[in-house]
Amino acid sequence: MIMVLITQTDIVMQDDTLFSLAGRRALVTGASRGIGLTLARGLGRYGAKIVLNGRHPEPLEVARAMLEREGVDAAIAPFDVTDQDAVIAGVEKIEGECGPIDILINNAGIQRRAPLDQFSRADWDALIATNLNAVFFVGQAVARHMLPRGRGKIVNICSVQSELARPGIAPYTATKGAVKNLTKGMATDWARHGLQINGLAPGYFKTEMNEKLVADQAFTQWLCQRTPAGRWGNVEELVGAAVFLSSDASSFVNGHVLMVDGGITASV
Template identity: 75%
Template sequence: MSENKLFSLAGRRALVTGASKGIGLAIARGLAVQGASIVLNGRDAGRLKEAQTQLAQEGIEAEISAFDVTDQEAVIASVKDIETRLGPIDILINNAGIQHRAPLDQFPRKDWDRLISTNLNSVFFVAQAVAQHMIPRQRGKIVNICSVQSELARPGIAPYTATKGAVKMLTKGMATDWARHNLQINGLAPGYFETEMNAALVADEKFSAWLRQRTPAARWGKVEELIGAAVFLSSDASSFVNGHILMVDGGITASV
């Protein structure tokens, strides 16, 4: 197989959750450039339409599918609709996620439940629904978006860290169960990236100075720098990679 075909996504369809902005939108754009047909997911149909329009202005066609990834029945119905209306889902990028910062001893139960529902339950719900279609076809790629917090903790975000650690182990469990069906399930773990979710931290010069000192690359990551890893994990280039967590973090987890 030539190098071009090895990384080509031509003829593949990718569903990207949480794709109306940030990391999800950047990855969707990157997969499309490599030839994939993309389906953008989010809860807000209006924001999805804006993302679709933005991509169209760049010459990229995208379908949209608005559903709540924390609602298992809605997930099952929407995945079935995509499969019926558009065709097989070959690639799933499980990206939907939220953050909530608060001292652990004062962390509200409702926010704990919301983090677990959005960051962990949704990964299971969407992956299971998609895998039920992939398994009979004996092929498929699932990329769960983990985090540097799948390995490291910081004050004020212990529940988020718990969800991302769980996504890491769920990814390994999915690979253990589904690799025999020629599904490759891996995790992509961003470090600190300039996104809307991190806007307050980016604007905090004290935190940014700490991050530059703590990270061997000495800077924040750009969302476009996640595309190569996402393409690799979505393509034939990773045909024997399973249950792996690929860190894209500027070296932060490699150093003390």
């Protein structure tokens, strides 16, 4: 008689719904373009219903129409993520009119570059407001609905600058380092209630925010030499990690920051 031992791992590996987002609703902040729009499209292709957030409705409508042409169920929710009252009202409206938010992609962010000794207070305040305060405001507002349901996924967009610094962007580095630890704090408080809160940290990607760096041949040469993968990342390469952190595949992953950086943080 031949006996076959079936392990829990075998069962998991055969579960083709592990990465499915069917029936779930994802709010993506800063979603009218760039990484936010790419992640919204990616989650939509795995079955999620998407709610696109940004300050202005016009570009969100353009993005929504594009996603719907591609077969993605999408709605828009324009509000300012740096305004806590607007965030609370916006999240309440989504929950009431669209339905429960199952996934939050906390993506909204900005960059300001200047020598540290010349960095203006206005630029510092703008970075703190958008890159850090907004992550707290939206994360808290969404979690208040997730906690009673006992489930939910929050993915905070961190950065390679959550770990490393580079001349001219010290305040940005400070905000992304703070987001990394805020992510750990959220997990520490909310994991026991059934939520998974993790960070997704892109390395150097070809985005609108990095257009000047991509066009700088000297910088691109340095980056390709510094990065083990030897190139810039393409934003579509972030989708797999976002789907993993948004799906049942990451059901016991909490407070983790997943680097998607071509190996730059792994080498000296």
